Structures are given as C-alpha cells and as structure tokens.
Amino acid sequence: MDFGDEAFRAVPPRPWARKTGLGHVLSEFRADAGMRRCFTLDQELPPKPARYAAFPSELHPQVIGALRGRGIAQLYSHQAESFELARAGRHLVVSTPTASGKSLCYNLPVLDALARDPSARALYLFPTKALSRDQEEALKALMRESGLDHGAITYDGDTPGDARRAARERSGVLLTNPDMLHAGILPHHASWARVFASLRYVVIDELHTYRGVFGSHLANVIRRLLRVAAFHGSKPVVIFASATIGNPKAHAERMVGGEVAEVGESGAPSGPRTVLVYNPPVVNAELGIRQSYLKAAVQITSQLLKANVPTLVFGSGRNQVEIMLKYLREKLARDRIDPELIQGYRGGYLPDLRRRIESGLRAGDVKCVVATNALELGIDIGTLDAVVCAGYPGSIAGLWQRFGRAGRRQEGSLAVLVASSAPLDQYCATDPSSIVGAPVEHARIDPDNVEILVQHLKCAAFELPFKEGEPFGSVSAEDTGEAMEFLSQHALVHAVPGADGGQVFHWAADSYPASHVSLRSVGWDNFVIIDLDRDKTLAEMDWRSTHTMLHEQAIYQHEAGQYQVERLDFENHKAYVRKVEPDYFTTAMTYTKVEVIEETKNATLGDAATPAVLGLGDVTVIEKVVGYKKIKYHTHENVGYGEVRLPTMQMHTTAFWFLVPEAVVTSLPYARPTVVDALRGFGNALHTVAAIGLMIDPRDLGMTLGDRHEEGGAPGKRGGAPGFDPTVFLYDQVPAGIGLAPRMFEAQRELIERARTLALGCACRAGCPACIGPEVGQFVTASGELAQTSVPVVPRKQVITELLDALGFRTVH
C-alpha cells in the first residue's frame, strides 16, 4: 500500500520496512489464530464516494481565488449547502464527520461577508483557548490569501492590552470562548459597539461539548448575545458545527431558541474502513481476569508501527496515556525505532509542546501519538491510517469522534477498540452491534432551568434594561416580566416608567453579576508542575485532578518519563517534582460520601409497614483521597500502599435521596451486601432516568450509596455492616446546586416508576450499562483490571424486584 507521503518515504529503510502497510497488518492479525479469537467484531465499512458542488455563484471572487490558490477547484456538497443556507440568513448546524472540511462550512460565509462589507464582523466561539488559537492561525492564512485585511484576534484572558483594543475596534473576526463572552465582553458591550453593530455571523464550533449544565449556560449566553446584538442593530446568523451526536438539529434549536437548518450529509469521500473490537484473552479463568487492555493496545499499535502505519492511540486518562507511551517506546526501541516518532498528547502538556506535536503529526515527523480526549476536539492534525482506542470512552458519540480520526480520503483505514475489563467495555465487546449502527447519544440542555435562567437574567439586566413585555430568547414576555418582579423584590433591579408608559427594569445594585456566575462547574484554575532539577515548569494540571495525581509521593508521568512529587504547595497551586526511575506508578484511592446538613423535605413511598423514605435537603459531598497504591510496570502487580494527607474536597449542594430501612434489607432472604448491591444497581437506573428527565449530562448529577445518618470520619465503603440504612444519594454536581434535586423530589413517583421500568424491562439478563450497571460481584480496580469479590452471583434483577415489593411499590403507578 502506498502512503503517498513524501516525508514518510524519506525515512531511511529500516529492517522492518520490508512488509509494510495496513493491508499487511490486517492479514497478519487475521492469520493469528490467538488474536482472531479475540476479535469480537471485524467489519468493513464501505467507502463513500465524494459529492462535489461547484463554487456557488454568490461566493465572492476573492474567496474563490484563495481556494483556487490552494488547489481547491470545487467544494464538497455540504460546504456549498452550508454557504447557501448561511447566505439565505438561516441558522444552521453542520454535523458531518471529523475531518470532512467542516471549518470551511462556516469560514466561507464569513469570508464572503467580509469581502463584501469592510465593516462586517463575525464572532467565533470555541470551548477551549487552544482551539481558538488554532483557528485564528488557519483563518488568518485564509484571509490573507483572499486579500482581506480585516484581521482575526483571539480574545481571552491571555490577550495583551493593545490587542484587546484592536479586537474591539478593528478586527473582522473575534475568536473567544463562552466564559470570556459571558464575563468579559457582554457586560461591557458598549465598548464593543463596533463589533455588535455589524455582527453578521456567530460561529459556535464543537457544539457537542455544550451539553448539560454547561450547555444550558451557553444557551442563555446566546440569548444575551442576540439581545445585545439587537440593541446595536444587528441580527446575526448562527452557524453551529458539531461532532456526531444523536440530535444535532434539536440541540442547536434549543441552543439558539429558533429554527435551525441541518447539514448532516457529508460530501467528503472516505475510503473503506475496517472496524475491529478486540477483547483481550482471559488469562486467569478462575478469577475471570483478562490480559491488560493497555498491553493489548500497545501490542496492536506496535504491530501497526512496525508496518509503518501512522497510528493514533487513545487512552482514557492521563496515567493510561503515559503508561502506553512508555511501553510503546520501550517495545519499539528494541526494533530500533526512534522513540521521538512516538509522542504523548494530553491536557497538561504545555501549549508549546502540544503545538510541536501537532505540527509534527501533520509533517510526518511523528508517526504515532498516544492521546487523551484532548485530541477529540477539532485540533487540526489531519487524519491517520489507524486509530486504536484503548478502553471504551463511555459513549458511542465519543467512540466515533475518536474513530473519526482514522479515515483517509482514498485508501483504507482501521479503527480498533480494545475493550478493558470494565463492565461497560465488556458489554460492548460481547455485543458489538452496540457499536456499529447503534443510535448515538443525544445532547441535552435545559436553558429554562430556573436557577440558571435567573442568573443570566441578572446579567442581561445589567447589560441592558428590560422593557415590560420584552421576552428573553424563547422565554415568554410574561415569564420574563415575572422574573423581573422577582429581581425587583430582591433589590437587584429597579422599575421605572418608560417613555411609552410601560415599565423599564434597570439594574440597580453595586455588583457585577457575571462574576458570580461560572459557566463550568469545574474551575479553570490550574496547578503548575515544577521540575526541581531544572527549575522549570514541566506541565500544568487542573485543580480537581491534583488531588489524585499530584499528592506527595505520587509518580507523575510525563512524556513517558517519571517524576516523583516531592512537595505539593496547595495554597500557591504548585507541585514540585523530581525525575526518578521507579519500576512502579501510583494510583490514588478516593472515597466519596454525602453528609446531610439539613433535610428540607421528606416523604414515604410505598404501602409496606416500613416504606422507603425519600428526602430532599442540603448536603456536603465529601471526596477524599485516602491513599495510593504502587502498581508495578508491566506486571501491574500491587507492590505497596501509601497514605495521603490532603484536604478533602467538599462541595455544598442539594441532594435527593432514597433510603431503604435496615429492617427491609434484613427481611429479604439474601446476604446484606447482595441487597445493598442490588440497591446500588437500582440507583444506577435512577441516575440514568433522572439525567434523561432533567435534560442534563449524566456527569452533572452525582450518585453515591451511603447512610443518611453517617457522620464524621473519613468516607468509606460500609455496604456490608449492620446498623445501616442503605441510601442512594443523587446530588447536583454543581456547588450550591442548580435545582436538580428539588425537581427529582417533586417527580419522585414518576422517577422511581421509570427507573423500575428501565431496570426490569431491559432485555439483558442480570444488568447492563443501559439499565442497572455492572453485574454483581465484579469490580474494577484502579488500574482498570477486573477483579472478583467474594459475593456469590445472584440474579440482581430478582433482588431488585423483591426489594421493591418489600417496600410496597406494587401500588405505585
């Protein structure tokens, strides 16, 4: 197979270079009986021919000239379609696969508008700073080639002062992120009058990342944006671009509060693609332990690299990425392959290093990248011949975003999922129909969540006074008016009769509301990791991960090297590390528990003598890293423990809980842990139906099983001990809560009924990821291996049925 890759051919011949190419590797895989047995799916997806469209007649000649200059003689059909829709003034969402030329879909109408009107402006939103910078470069090049001197500037926290002024006054395209738009631009919109007065397009890329609470916030920011634009006299067209999700059109429509046209059919060609699912062999039948999926992924990848196939490897976390990187480099060093050809890529690497790796990939100096989902987003690295996904990323949409990185326009490509021992992975491995042709997850948002809405109404009132009878996006005038009355009662706005007799609500408080609203529940603030030997910043890490990855004595893995954390300066957000060469890495052990601060409501449900108790209240969710394990490289044996003394992570929020009295537990003919485990399974079902019902991302809702009356001490697992009323807690995963728990409490009957339908109606035998979660008795160790508890396997659904019966749920309708 010919790669048509000059840089690649320039590599001097190597001993292994004789048999190369994807076809060769595939036949090798298939010829190996041991491997073949492990492939639970081997399917070829047919190639797709290109569908082209001529340059639209309305596209400005300067832009056409730039495209021709790049050797582009015609457009793909979806690019032309997007352009026509945008020119017609319609909001649209482009949801074609990765690397189908999506950015041209929004860049063309923008460039066209700039070419026709020197004062035209466009606003681009990206979820991360890195993406904005990427796109700024690409867009500037395209603008230059089109002979446009409007300029494009990334406006974020790192933008220097004079560039900020240029962004306000001159720049044709402003690239920023939702957080900056929310807190830095909209509240100061008068200073951005030039931008808002001629705002023609708003481009929102990576739409699929805006779901759940974050997405609900963004929808409100868009309402504010359109309101401010209207004040300055513009009505921009919104263009969304999204990776594969189940409901791009509906999602975009909720986001913008109006009709959105969908461009879903890609005109870009794709070569044939082979999809494999590899379930590592069982190495200990007694314990049901399988070979490490990391090692299996490394094995498959090294075969691909030896055959000269550029490969992208995805791991599920930072540690996994670093371990695979280390193994791969070691393994291929034996075949005299330069370790520099294999690179890691994950959040935390400094921007500079990431840029180098990206350009290395594009240029062919890098043959293999081991990455986290940091590479899922639209970082421009082109596509590769093969993608190996070590572990199921948790969603079909996520899996296809990763698989989408493999796929050349003409030649064949390969996508491999290596299943870990996690129940979800095993489920996918045993039923591969859940991967190819399965429905893709929906992105859900609830922009009218009262808590979120009121926060943004405050910001909006700060930005512009509300007139009586004025709606807020899709929020009716009546509802908006009521919210204003509410804010007025709380002395935040002041009503004054306006010129036309109606009331006008003016912001009347000495505060800046946007600074009290964070769009993301996870903070942006980072820890820096300092290499003591070189006295230089090695990397950075988000605050949350710090607890598990940068505690003292942890082994921090970076670019396949190991560093031990010597000191963690929590206050100043610094971790000091020193290079070491241990034969182990560390994983932290964390526990989560919920403490009830105040019960605001409770109810019983069921007509048994001892019914279930449902509660609502304020809680503290306490997460604590209690220690760490040392895991030996290669064998993955546990070779020691250590203690960790770190402040607990505490979050005050609201929770809804479901308590089963101990008497009910003991009345069943099963061991206590069995019943508790079944309840945990029912909790999973509750979590699933709640996330769907509340239109949130499952990650916005926390679930844990504990005891309502447990107080003090370190959180721990006490599932088996007597004197314990097992309780499922479902809590808002946002500090102070955003009203999810009260809604669950209100809808308790329906929620439990739905969970029951889901748990018992699912076609699986004893539980699957879609209903009550992993089968009883199995759990996954910190390193991702599957282990077995001593609990005997009993049909969990049976236990759940009996438990619900004992609580008297039969009468619930």
Added chain:
Amino acid sequence: MNLRDKLQRLQIAAPAPDADPAAEALARVRALGVRDAFANGEWERAFAPAELAKLFEQPKLERVNGLRDRLATLKMRPVPAVGSEAELEALKRERRQERREPAVVRRAFAEALLDVHDRVPAPPTLVPGERIETAQGPLYATNVLHGADHRHGGVEVVRGAQVLASEVALLALDEGLAGIDYTRALYIDTETTGLVGGSGTLPFLIGMAWFEGEQLMVEQLLLPRPGHEAPMLARLKERLAQASVVVSFNGKSFDWPLLRTRYVMNRMSVPVLPPHLDLLHCSRRVYKLRLGSVRLIHLEQEILNYERIDDLPGELIPQRYFEFLRGNAEGGTLIPILDHNRSDLVALPALLGELVRRLEPGARQHVCDQLAFARVAARGQERERAIAHAQAAIDNDVRNEWSAHAHLLVGELELRRGEVLKAIAAYEAAVELGEELERARAHLALAKLHEHKTKRFEHALAHAACTAACEGAEAQNRRVARLTGRIERRAKLNA
C-alpha cells in the same frame, strides 16, 4: 401620602418641637404651603441647609449639614517658606481650627414627579437641585459658586486657573497638554452606582467645575431615576464642547469610559473629548515614593492641608442612592453625596495649582517629593530643573535618607550634558552616602565612567569590584576581566 402629610409626620416624630429650630422653620413653611414656599423662594429662606438635611435624614444619623461647608474652607496664611516638621504640624492644626464663611451655595430642591409606578403609586419625590426643562427632558442641577479667595485646605483654588500650560505638560509628561488655556478647563468627577464598570453601572451624579473669571462654578447634575440620563448627558456634552481640556482624578480609566458607555447606551453620539489631564497619574509619579497609595483623600491631607470632616465614605454612596431610588430615603439624604462630590471637584484645581507650584525647584517640600519631582523633570528632559530639584533634596536631607538617590540622579544628568567631572563627584557622593544597592549602582557608573571617559582603568577596576549587587556576578566578572586585560595591554604598550 402627599408631601405635606409626610412633613407633618416627620414633625410629630421630632422630639421637643418647641426647642427645635428645624421644627420652627417647618412651621413657617407649613403656614405658607409647600408649593408656595417653593414658588416664591420662601423655602430657601425658611430652611438653612442644616435644617433641611436634618429633616430628610433618618433620626439616628444626627449630623448638622452645612457645618462642613464652613469647616471645609479654612482661611489660611500663605505657605511658610521654612519650618521644621513640628512647626508645620502645629501650623496645620492651627489652620484646621480656623473657619471661614462658606461659598455661595444656592441649594434648591425640585419636585420630581417620576414615580408614576402603575402598581405602587408613590408620592412625588424631592431631589436636590433646580429643575431645568431641556429639550431632552428635565435636568436637576445644583450650582455652587466659589469666590476668588476660596481655598481648599491651604491652597487657593484659583491657582488652578493660573497655571502655565508648559508646566502642566511637564507635570503630566504629555506634550499634548502644552499650549492649552487652563482658564477654560472643565473639571469632572462622577459618583456612580458601583466601581465595577460595565454597562450596568450608572454615573448618577455628574459633577463639573469651571472657572468664571477667578470664581469657580461647580455644577452637579443628578440623575433622578435610571432611564432619564439624556438631559444630563446632553448638558455634559455642551460643557465639553466649550472646554479646552478635561481635568479629572482617575478619569482616564474610570469616569470617562463609564460616561462614554452611557452615551452608547442612550443611543447618543459620543462627544469628542478635548485633551484629558488625569491628576491621578501626575500625582502618582510624584507621591507614590513617599505615600505608597495615592488617593485623593491622602493628597488632600498631605499636600493641601485639608482634613475632611464628616465626609461620606465613598463605599456608602451606591447604597445611599439605591435607598433613595427605592423610596426608602428622601432626596435630602443625597446631599452628603453632593457635598462629597463638590469637595472632590474643588480639590482638583487646588491640587493642580499646588502640583505646578511644587514643580518649581524653589518650593519647599519633603525631600522625598523633591527627589520625585527631580525624576519627573528628568523624564521630561528638563535637566536644569531636575538637577536643581535633586540638589535641593540633597541640601535638605538632614537624615541622609534620600541623598544617595539624588546624587545618582545628578550624576546621570550631569553625564548626559557632558559634565564628566560633576558626574563623577555626584557618583562618589552616592558611594559615600548610599545603602548597598545604591552604592553598587554608583560604583558601576563610576567603573563605566573611568573606563570609557577618563580612561583611568585602575580606578575603573577598583569600582568594578563592588558592582555585583547591581549587575550580577557574571557581568561583574566579565567587567573585571576586561578591565584587567586593558590594564595589562596598556602596560605592555607603555613598556
């Protein structure tokens, strides 16, 4: 409830009415009728500002308004030419005790019929100021004329109109401020609903001041309700059009951006701003060295000899305005805000005049300030003046705290005008008097001077031995090595 009833209720609440002058005044107004009292000016005659304020204040906030007007402006003798710090302190105290008549305050209240709230009918509100009908709607303006002899602390306010433009340009290090007629300056200061900026922060009081001959007119425009900004913004625009320069304290980064935003929010064209002199920047360059923080209130104490009495702290201002808006407080409660703002405004020409006066090297002042002025003059390329200031600092520096710094500056300036010997003398003095870092800097300068100017390499080498604290060990080693080499080469040549 109408105003009459309200006033009545207030009177009932007042203790011992027969002994209360405010109650007597009130009785006079009641006899006339409130509207008539307004119409024929009886209101003003009946109410001294003190009683009026008392009337509107909450009972517990007992404070006699108007007293501050008298205290605010102290009669002062000219600034003495000499005096120890103790003498100066005594003088300050003495001055604070002197009082003089206040400026002509034409305090008026206008009835603002603004709260036509269809759900909660509210009575008309009184707001301080005269109601002026304009094309854009009613304007509530308070005008106070300050006489030619008006002082703010120890400084005659009129000096702000007498400054030389070239001196101001040097003070501000801004060539654009030369050649401006400072008698036509417009002084601006706003009171706002918050310090955060953005489109939701309202400047609800726009204070302006300008000279009419030698008298200073202060005009304050009060926003009676949000949404009624157009008249005041239009008035500000007119005033700006007549002004040759805008003078403010922190107006460049606070007041003006906020005002600019208001024009955009009210769909009015943004006025073209004349040159802008921000006294915060000028003062900071001079007084940061000594005072650290350079707030107007500190400058008043330190250089204008002005002590604010009963001043409303700035952080309470937004809340007080909101209370008024919500009908929880009468318009009279805004008077302290107007007074605060007027005091700030009057301080500006005094501050400008005083800063320009002190820019003269002959002016007696703190050694540290003198040094700072020397630096300003040096940055403004006025070497003679800079040297004179630095020399004055050295001469007055009894405790030798700042002399080394001043010598260093003199050395630098002398060197720049080619006076090598004078420069060497200055640096040597700095070596003599300085702390470690200044000594090192002086040694470094001397090492360079002797290497490049006098070619006395041995001297240079001796000085180079002490430069590490300033240039670092590495650079020092290179310097020493180079000098040693030059000495050796010269020795060979001579041999």
